[in-house]
Amino acid sequence: MSTTDPKHILIIMGSPRKGNTFHACEMFREYLEQEIPVQCEYIWLKDLNLHPCRGCLLCFTKGEQACPIHDDIPGIQEKMRKADAVIFASPVYAMNVPSQLKLMIDRLSFTFHRPEYFDKKAFLIATTGALGHEDVLKYLADVAGIWGFEVVGKAGMVTPIPVPAHLAERNRKTLQQTAHTFSAALKRTRRRSPGLKDVIIFHGQRAAFSQLKAVSPADYHYWNEKGWLDKKVKFFVPVPVNPLSHAIGVLVEWIAAKKVRKDLIQNPGANE
Known part of the structure; x- marks a missing residue:
């Protein structure tokens, strides 16, 4: 166009x-x-x-x-x-x-x-x-x-x-x-860099969907096919991400992933 x-x-x-x-x-x-x-x-x-x-x-x-x-x-x-x-x-x-x-x-x-x-x-x-x-x-x-x-x-x-x-x-x-x-x-053709909230949402979702292959397989495979489960990926699309926002997002992802693992342990049949 x-x-x-x-x-x-x-x-x-x-x-x-x-x-x-x-x-x-x-x-x-x-x-x-x-x-x-x-x-x-x-x-x-x-x-x-x-x-x-x-x-x-x-x-x-x-x-x-x-x-x-x-x-x-x-x-x-x-x-x-x-x-x-x-x-x-x-x-x-x-x-x-x-x-x-x-x-x-x-x-x-x-x-x-x-x-x-x-x-x-x-x-x-x-x-x-x-x-x-x-x-x-x-x-x-x-x-x-x-x-x-x-x-x-x-x-x-x-x-x-x-x-x-x-x-x-x-x-x-x-x-x-x-x-x-x-x-x-x-x-404007280029997308703006994401705000802190957007970065946190990305990392929080990755923490969940990376571990829910059995619970939400469609979600897991979608994220995997998009390459978003790769820890090197900082956001959904390749745009600059503020380093501080990225650091906060990584911390949120670690905390969220820990909680998801705990929930799966308490409900062992959920992710078999």
């Missing part, structure tokens, strides 16, 4: 209606188009055939292809894989994301163990009538980050009905400013 080709932006819409969240996404898209050529595609979760996770753990033990539920989840995966970036858009429902979006996240739980979207960037949008948008943005940042996305920006907006003029203006400026930030990230 050349620098003049439009970036393919996938917008995963967590709202069940074309309300404040949709209008925020459209305004954000308009500002983004002023910065960089983009091609936006919406996924309306409310219109898809999605079924709740059954908690059978087959995606951990045998892989996601063993899931007994056959619906539109694989299609969502493919669209995320083909996109240059994904916008996760959500209103606040009961201080969290709506059920449609939570259902999707639950069904993709194996991605927390087997992350893959390292060449993708993510942007987060949350709207609320009063409270909760910061919590939703933090939750979505954790989800997207652990899935492998480079989270490059977020926008939280308070949108009571009717929206006062001063809030409308503040929301507009937020979307305009963050669109500029997002466009700059899309132009």
Whole structure:
């Protein structure tokens, strides 16, 4: 793809209606188009055939292809894989994301163990009538980050009905400013170095999955095939890692590995 080709932006819409969240996404898209050529595609979760996770753990033990539920989840995966970036858009429902979006996240739980979207960037949008948008943005940042996305920006907006003029203006400026930030990230080809939290997650997961070949074989083989079980590997992707963050990550991995071994000894049949 050349620098003049439009970036393919996938917008995963967590709202069940074309309300404040949709209008925020459209305004954000308009500002983004002023910065960089983009091609936006919406996924309306409310219109898809999605079924709740059954908690059978087959995606951990045998892989996601063993899931007994056959619906539109694989299609969502493919669209995320083909996109240059994904916008996760959500209103606040009961201080969290709506059920449609939570259902999707639950069904993709194996991605927390087997992350893959390292060449993708993510942007987060949350709207609320009063409270909760910061919590939703933090939750979505954790989800997207652990899935492998480079989270490059977020926008939280308070949108009571009717929206006062001063809030409308503040929301507009937020979307305009963050669109500029997002466009700059899309132009950047190299992934940023991971933060301390990301490094700790990598080492903590390696401590677990390196010893769970029998308990979670799909996870173990995925990590092994990616080369992440090699102690020389400092992160999921070859980017510079802060030496202090690496040292802390190694310590966390040692402590976590020791705990996993203890748990396996106490339950000897778990890893036979």
